[in-house]
Amino acid sequence: MRTPFVAGNWKMNKTVEEARLLVFEMARELREIKGVEKVLCPPFTALLAVAALLEGTDIGLGAQNMHWEEKGAFTGETSPLMVAEFCRYVILGHSERRAYFGETDETVNKKVGATRTCGLIPILCVGETLAENEAGRTTEVVSRQVREGLKGLEAGFTSGIVIAYEPVWAIGTGRASSGENANAVVQDVIRKTLTEMYREEVSQAVRVLYGGSVTASDAAEFFSQPDIDGALVGGASLRVDEFVAITRATMK
Numbered sequence: 001m002r003t004p005f006v007a008g009n010w011k012m013n014k015t016v017e018e019a020r021l022l023v024f025e026m027a028r029e030l031r032e033i034k035g036v037e038k039v040l041c042p043p044f045t046a047l048l049a050v051a052a053l054l055e056g057t058d059i060g061l062g063a064q065n066m067h068w069e070e071k072g073a074f075t076g077e078t079s080p081l082m083v084a085e086f087c088r089y090v091i092l093g094h095s096e097r098r099a100y101f102g103e104t105d106e107t108v109n110k111k112v113g114a115t116r117t118c119g120l121i122p123i124l125c126v127g128e129t130l131a132e133n134e135a136g137r138t139t140e141v142v143s144r145q146v147r148e149g150l151k152g153l154e155a156g157f158t159s160g161i162v163i164a165y166e167p168v169w170a171i172g173t174g175r176a177s178s179g180e181n182a183n184a185v186v187q188d189v190i191r192k193t194l195t196e197m198y199r200e201e202v203s204q205a206v207r208v209l210y211g212g213s214v215t216a217s218d219a220a221e222f223f224s225q226p227d228i229d230g231a232l233v234g235g236a237s238l239r240v241d242e243f244v245a246i247t248r249a250t251m252k
C-alpha cells in the first residue's frame with residue numbers, strides 16, 4: 001500500500017508575509033486530513049518562516065530546487081545540506097527548470113543522487129512537451145527521463161523517492177490530462193521503466209503523482225486511477241479552499 005501524497009508547488013509566488021498568511025489558514029484545515037502525506041513547497045525566501053509555522057504539524061516542507069554540491073563557489077545556488085536544514089523534500093527536474101534554466105537529465109541525476117546523503121526525499125519531475133506528445137514520443141521521452149534521472153542509483157534508495165508525471169502541455173494551461181491517459185503513462189511507461197531498471201517491488205513501492213492543471217474539480221479523477229498516488233499542484237496550491245479540497249480528494 002502506497003500512502004497518498006499531495007504537494008503544493010508555489011513556484012515564484014508569495015513574499016514571506018503572504019506565505020505566513022497562506023500557511024496559517026491552510027495548515028489549520030490540512031491538519032484535519034489524515035492518511036495523506038501533505039507537503040508545501042514555498043520559494044526559498046519563505047522556507048524559514050513556513051518551517052516555523054509547520055513545526056509540530058504533520059505537514060511537510062519542500063524546496064523547489066537545489067544544487068548537487070555540498071558547498072562552494074556557486075553564486076546564487078543552494079546546497080543539499082542547506083535545503084535539508086529546513087526541508088524533508090525537494091522538487092527536482094521540474095519542466096520549468098529544464099526549459100528556462102538549462103537543466104538536463106544529467107544535472108537532474110546529480111541532484112537526485114545528492115539527496116541520498118542528506119536524507120532529503122526527491123520529487124523527480126518528468127513529462128513530455130506538446131510537440132513531443134503530438135509526435136508520438138511520450139513513451140521515449142518519459143522513459144528516458146526516468147532512466148537518466150535515476151541512473152546509477154540503487155534500488156533501496158529509489159523505492160523511497162517520489163516521481164511526478166507532469167506533461168508539459170498540461171502545466172499552467174488549464175488543460176489537464178485525462179485521468180485515464182495519465183494513468184496509462186504512469187503504468188506503461190514510468191512503472192514499467194522502474195521494473196526494467198530494478199524489479200517489480202521497487203516499481204510498486206515508488207509513489208507516482210500526476211501534475212498539470214490539477215484542481216478541486218478534477219482531482220478525484222486522478223486519484224481514482226490505480227497507478228496514480230497523488231498530485232503535484234501548482235496554481236491551485238496557492239488557494240486554501242482548492243488545495244484543501246484536492247488533498248481531501250486523495251481519500252479514495
Ligand code: PGA
Pocket residue numbers: 009166170171172173174211212213214232233234235236
Ligand atoms: P499547475 O502546475 O498545477 O499550475 O499546472 C503544476 C506544476 O508545475 O507542478
